[in-house]
Amino acid sequence: MIPLFEQYPLLREKLAYVPLGEFPTPVQKLEQLGAELGVSQLYIKRDDLSGKVYGGNKPRKLEFILGNALRSKAKEVMTFGGAGSNHALATAIYARQVGLKSISMLMPQPNARYVRRNLLMSHYCGAELHLCGAGLESVRNMPLVYAATTYQLLRHRLKKGHLPHFISPGGSSPLGVIGFVNAAFELRRQVTSGEIPEPEYIYVACGTMGTAAGLTLGLRAANLGGRVVSVGVCSKKIVNTSAMIKLISKTNCLLHSLDASFPKFEFSETDIDIRHDYFDKRYALFTDEGMEAVSLMRECEGIKLDGTYTGKALAALKHDAKSGSLRGKAVLLWNTLNSKDFSDAISDLDYHDLPRCFHRYFEEEVQPLDRDY
Numbered sequence: 001m002i003p004l005f006e007q008y009p010l011l012r013e014k015l016a017y018v019p020l021g022e023f024p025t026p027v028q029k030l031e032q033l034g035a036e037l038g039v040s041q042l043y044i045k046r047d048d049l050s051g052k053v054y055g056g057n058k059p060r061k062l063e064f065i066l067g068n069a070l071r072s073k074a075k076e077v078m079t080f081g082g083a084g085s086n087h088a089l090a091t092a093i094y095a096r097q098v099g100l101k102s103i104s105m106l107m108p109q110p111n112a113r114y115v116r117r118n119l120l121m122s123h124y125c126g127a128e129l130h131l132c133g134a135g136l137e138s139v140r141n142m143p144l145v146y147a148a149t150t151y152q153l154l155r156h157r158l159k160k161g162h163l164p165h166f167i168s169p170g171g172s173s174p175l176g177v178i179g180f181v182n183a184a185f186e187l188r189r190q191v192t193s194g195e196i197p198e199p200e201y202i203y204v205a206c207g208t209m210g211t212a213a214g215l216t217l218g219l220r221a222a223n224l225g226g227r228v229v230s231v232g233v234c235s236k237k238i239v240n241t242s243a244m245i246k247l248i249s250k251t252n253c254l255l256h257s258l259d260a261s262f263p264k265f266e267f268s269e270t271d272i273d274i275r276h277d278y279f280d281k282r283y284a285l286f287t288d289e290g291m292e293a294v295s296l297m298r299e300c301e302g303i304k305l306d307g308t309y310t311g312k313a314l315a316a317l318k319h320d321a322k323s324g325s326l327r328g329k330a331v332l333l334w335n336t337l338n339s340k341d342f343s344d345a346i347s348d349l350d351y352h353d354l355p356r357c358f359h360r361y362f363e364e365e366v367q368p369l370d371r372d373y
Contacts, residue, residue, distance in 0.1 A: 003185035004178070007222075010259040015178070016067035020094050021050040021059035024186045027196040027332070032300040037321035041330040043196050044303065045187070048339035051094075056338035057211045058090030060179030061171035066098055068175055074165035076156065078103040080145070082284055083131065083361060084115030086309075086338060087170045087208075092127035101126065103156075103164055105149055107133040109284040112370045114306065115361050120346040123354055131357040170208025174251040180214020181221060181251065188222040199226040199332035203317045205309035206230035206239050206274065207283075211336060213247040216272070220265050226332070229320075230274045231313040234283050241272045277319075278312040286369035289315040295373055303335070307369060310337045 002023070005012035026046045034042035051059045069077055077095050081088040081104065088104040095102040104127050109115065122129060132148030157163055168176065191198045202219075206212045212230040219226055232239040245267050255262040280287050286307035293314035294305045305311045310333075317333055320326050351362040365371070 002182055003189055004182035007185055008255075008259045008262055010261070011255065014258040015064060016071035017063055018067040018070060018098055020063050020066070020097070021055075022052060023050065023060075024190065025050050027187075027190050029196075030301055030333075033297060036296070036300055037318060037326075038324075039321050039326045039329070039331055041197055041328075043199070043330070043332045044301075045332055045334045047183075048304065048335045048337050051338075051340065053097075053340060053342065054090055054093045054338050055340050056086055056090065057180075057334075057336035058087050058171060058338075059094065060183055061176035061210060062090060062094045062179075064175045064178050065167055065171055065173065066094060066100065069095075069100060069165040069167075070098060072165060074100060075160075075162060076101040076103060076164040077167050078105065078149075078152070078164035079167035079171075080105045080107075080169040082107055082109035082115075083358065084109060084112060084118045084284070086118065088127070089118045089122050089125075090338075091167060091171070092122045092125040096125050100165075101128070103128045103130070103152065105130050105132055105145065105152070107131070107145065110282060110286075111361050111364055111366045112284065112286070112307065113366055114308075115366075116351070117343075117346065119354060119358055119361060120349045120351065121342050124345050124349060129355055129358065131355065168208070170210055172208035172210025172213070172247065174247070174254045177210045177214040177217070177247060177251040178255065180211050181218035181255070182214075184215055184218025184222045184224065187218075188224055191224065196332070197330040198224060200329045201229055201320075201326065202226050202332045202334055203229045203231060203313050204334040205233050205313040205336055207233050207309065209239060209244050209247055211334070213244055213251065215334070216244075216267070217248050217252055217265070220267075221263065227273060229316065230272070231316040232274055232276045232279050233309055233312055234279065236276060239274060239276075239279075241269050241274060244272050244274065245269070275316045278315050284308045286367055287312065287315070288369070289319075291369050291373045293318055304337065304339045305335070306337050307373075310335055
């Protein structure tokens with residue numbers, strides 16, 4: 001039984017849930033990196049190993065989201081993200097696993113090698129791929145996305161007689177956030193068993209905020225005192241304190257409505273720590289600090305990070321460590337990246353089989369920092 005259901009059995013009856021991942025994910029002490037940074041109690045939560053086929057932070061969210069889709073008798077799911085969206089790919093993989101078709105509404109982003117891999121793997125999994133909008137943070141993006149989405153909804157309704165089940169970008173709806181409330185209870189088990197000291201700081205990349213919101217609520221509910229340091233990888237209009245508190249509160253209200261024994265908490269701005277200094281001008285644009293952190297983790301520990309999310313989270317941790325503020329503290333980096341290798345599955349695929357609008361990601365150069373590291 002998952003830790004959240006063990007603590008609140010009524011939630012097991014009320015919440016639709018489908019097991020997808022391999023949990024608990026390990027915690028690992030980063031001996032060499034900790035010595036390099038001067039943090040003697042530095043650990044990593046290996047959510048990169050959260051699934052047999054595809055890991056990262058998405059399987060935790062999708063266990064509740066796809067569970068709900070199956071309960072509602074959905075046949076298709078539709079979700080959103082950048083062209084190389086890890087969330088869209090994870091949705092395609094796990095939707096297929098439970099018998100659902102996946103539709104991905106994808107927006108332009110800076111090119112990178114992982115964009116190519118994710119697009120090919122999404123195609124391999126049978127996802128229906130559409131490129132729409134003008135970029136994730138363009139001021140004219142949402143009307144274009146709404147128009148493209150409305151067109152696809154009408155097309156599917158006319159062709160198949162039903163509408164797809166919506167999944168929020170990043171899986172960061174209250175249902176998806178519950179996956180990381182559960183993750184906090186999983187962490188408590190590992191603290192109690194002595195696998196890791198109770199973390200005083202938990203660093204996590206923050207895009208659609210679901211992972212950070214779930215951990216923030218979950219730590220409070222699990223009576224763990226750690227502070228979540230959310231390292232923004234999107235602009236402030238997407239990642240901000242007000243939106244984070246709203247998402248936490250909606251998730252808290254949902255859990256309390258399903259099981260009145262789940263407490264209702266109050267969260268204020270002082271409970272939220274969002275770092276904006278590691279985001280560059282655009283989503284998915286790699287930074288020198290982030291890529292230096294990616295290289296440092298690889299050299300010290302042999303663990304894979306990435307330039308869009310986890311490298312930026314480690315860059316923030318590295319800065320704080322060098323400032324001396326983490327000396328003597330128990331610190332946890334939550335690895336939200338997938339590290340499972342699916343290269344064999346896509347080795348024989350031809351990008352020309354993708355919709356033509358995606359060909360440019362294979363024909364144009366990747367961004368410079370993706371070539372340099």
